[in-house]
Amino acid sequence: MSRITKEYRVILKTLASDDPIVNPYRGIIRSLNPIDETDLSRWEAKIYGPSHTPYENYQFHILIDVPSSYPMTPPRINFEQNDILHCNVKSATGEICLDILKPEDWTPVWDLLHCVHAVWRLLREPVCDSPLDVDMGNIIRCADESAYQGIVKYFLAERERSRYH
Amino acid sequence: MVDELHNRLLHQGNGTKDAILYKIIESLVCSICHDYMFVPMMTPCGHNYCYGCLNTWFASNTQKELACPQCRSDITTIPALNTTLQQYLSFILDKLSSENDESFKKLLTTKIREETDYKLDKEKDTLFEKVFKNSALAVADDSDDGITRCSNCHWELDPDEVEDGNVCPHCNARIRNYAGGRDEFDEEEYSEGELDEIRESMRRRREDQFTSTDPFANRDDISSEEDSSSEEEPMREHIPQGRWASSHNRSIAVDAVDDEEDEEELEEDEEDMDSDLKDFIEDDEDDEDEDGSRRNLILSALNNRQVIITDDEEDEGREHTTDEEEHDSDFYEHNDEGFASGDSLDEDRKEAIQVQSSSDSEDRSISYPSSSDVKDKDEPDTEDFDDLQPRRQKRFRVVLGESDDE
Numbered sequence: 001m002s003r004i005t006k007e008y009r010v011i012l013k014t015l016a017s018d019d020p021i022v023n024p025y026r027g028i029i030r031s032l033n034p035i036d037e038t039d040l041s042r043w044e045a046k047i048y049g050p051s052h053t054p055y056e057n058y059q060f061h062i063l064i065d066v067p068s069s070y071p072m073t074p075p076r077i078n079f080e081q082n083d084i085l086h087c088n089v090k091s092a093t094g095e096i097c098l099d100i101l102k103p104e105d106w107t108p109v110w111d112l113l114h115c116v117h118a119v120w121r122l123l124r125e126p127v128c129d130s131p132l133d134v135d136m137g138n139i140i141r142c143a144d145e146s147a148y149q150g151i152v153k154y155f156l157a158e159r160e161r162s163r164y165h
Numbered sequence: 166m167v168d169e170l171h172n173r174l175l176h177q178g179n180g181t182k183d184a185i186l187y188k189i190i191e192s193l194v195c196s197i198c199h200d201y202m203f204v205p206m207m208t209p210c211g212h213n214y215c216y217g218c219l220n221t222w223f224a225s226n227t228q229k230e231l232a233c234p235q236c237r238s239d240i241t242t243i244p245a246l247n248t249t250l251q252q253y254l255s256f257i258l259d260k261l262s263s264e265n266d267e268s269f270k271k272l273l274t275t276k277i278r279e280e281t282d283y284k285l286d287k288e289k290d291t292l293f294e295k296v297f298k299n300s301a302l303a304v305a306d307d308s309d310d311g312i313t314r315c316s317n318c319h320w321e322l323d324p325d326e327v328e329d330g331n332v333c334p335h336c337n338a339r340i341r342n343y344a345g346g347r348d349e350f351d352e353e354e355y356s357e358g359e360l361d362e363i364r365e366s367m368r369r370r371r372e373d374q375f376t377s378t379d380p381f382a383n384r385d386d387i388s389s390e391e392d393s394s395s396e397e398e399p400m401r402e403h404i405p406q407g408r409w410a411s412s413h414n415r416s417i418a419v420d421a422v423d424d425e426e427d428e429e430e431l432e433e434d435e436e437d438m439d440s441d442l443k444d445f446i447e448d449d450e451d452d453e454d455e456d457g458s459r460r461n462l463i464l465s466a467l468n469n470r471q472v473i474i475t476d477d478e479e480d481e482g483r484e485h486t487t488d489e490e491e492h493d494s495d496f497y498e499h500n501d502e503g504f505a506s507g508d509s510l511d512e513d514r515k516e517a518i519q520v521q522s523s524s525d526s527e528d529r530s531i532s533y534p535s536s537s538d539v540k541d542k543d544e545p546d547t548e549d550f551d552d553l554q555p556r557r558q559k560r561f562r563v564v565l566g567e568s569d570d571e
Contacts, residue, residue: 006199006200010199069225072226073225107237108196108218109234111199
């Protein structure tokens with residue numbers, strides 16, 4: 001049995017549990033599942049915006065490609081296009097700049113749950129030294145917290161508006 | 166007292182026994198394939214993986230030093246079969262065996278297959294596809310200011326050259342430990358214990374790196390004081406600064422931990438520091454770049470030593486080392502003994518080997534100078550640069566002699 005199959009079983013069990021010891025991802029990962037049950041190479045996840053950040057009360061959609069060489073090589077993880085505004089995400093494509101997902105920093109002991117959790121943590125702790133969105137990176141670098149919050153909140157409000165109208 | 170735990174276990178309820186058993190079985194699962202380790206191999210850092218998984222991991226990252234997937238520490242020696250874990254699993258399988266169960270049979274087939282794979286490789290002496298035989302280690306040469314050299318051919322490993330590929334530029338051997346270049350890791354992925362471990366190894370790396378990148382920079386310090394403790398001092402000084410510089414990239418929480426540690430180290434170094442100044446530094450520790458360099462200035466002023474790498478001038482620092490390389494190769498080129506310089510490696514090498522073989526027997530007798538010899542020689546080196554040349558020359562010929570044996 002391949003590793004991703006084993007992971008799938010664990011993920012089902014973990015995320016279904018209400019016990020915080022079994023499921024430490026409560027309030028972090030809403031769902032993580034293959035898009036098509038018969039194809040374990042394409043996954044999607046929904047994460048909650050971390051509290052005390054402008055992303056709070058919003059949900060974000062993550063797309064995951066699991067290569068055949070996984071877990072020796074990292075999964076490819078992106079946000080949905082135009083889903084989020086963040087200094088380490090290229091909004092238009094959803095590309096994420098996260099070190100542990102780069103081949104040179106990846107190690108096979110991480111699994112999909114770890115990866116999605118790491119993306120969630122990136123929302124909480126943006127890294128302005130390696131920005132994909134230079135403008136957002138500069139705002140953080142200037143320590144202009146309110147500007148950052150304002151822009152993100154505006155973007156997310158617009159996102160919701162365009163979705164439901 | 167040997168029976169203490171045995172007896173206690175007998176009097177425990179089923180819940181505790183189950184928890185213990187579950188934990189034991191869990192420790193038999195490989196963190197790479199998430200399956201039972203029928204052939205558990207233990208790395209020098211104490212983590213266990215299937216033989217097959219570890220083999221695939223080493224092969225899948227040919228561009229990098231061999232590192233433990235769990236703690237990222239260098240794997241410099243070949244992992245050993247962990248027979249204790251292997252016996253646990255065999256024992257458990259034995260006790261739980263049920264011949265009619267299909268999935269259990271599968272387990273047994275896998276066990277036999279993996280054990281045979283290992284046995285065959287071991288008999289053929291091709292464990293881990295010989296990666297531990299065909300690769301080399303980066304070794305800090307203590308008799309030569311700690312310059313990092315390839316353990317295979319003794320070529321000097323320049324972090325800038327080795328950075329992409331982690332392969333010895335001379336003999337092409339894969340370097341299985343860190344030889345400079347990349348020094349970043351995600352601190353938040355580790356527990357506190359592991360983090361300390363990594364910090365320790367990073368500290369050691371920085372020492373290596375520092376001594377290997379600018380061997381001339383600290384020559385002043387070494388020449389003035391002979392004993393080994395004084396040689397270490399400038400290194401210690403650099404470490405906190407390097408970490409300080411890199412800590413800007415990290416989250417605030419981690420910064421705080423880092424800086425605290427730095428502060429401790431600094432205080433050790435600057436015990437005679439004026440208390441006013443100390444306060445001044447500590448107050449400013451949250452501020453960024455500007456204060457980092459200011460702090461460095463203060464340190465250098467206090468110690469009356471040359472501090473090269475500061476936050477703002479990291480790039481300059483790098484240029485500085487490049488200058489020195491040029492300087493190095495220049496001075497090899499001017500040497501009529503046929504030196505192989507880094508720049509004109511191919512042409513010079515043939516020549517060098519010829520020269521070397523003609524005077525082979527003579528060179529063989531020249532061994533590496535003992536550390537005390539070096540210190541004696543180091544002293545005049547700084548004052549009289551010409552004295553340095555013959556010493557370098559000799560060593561270089563010996564190096565080529567050894568590589569020629571291959």
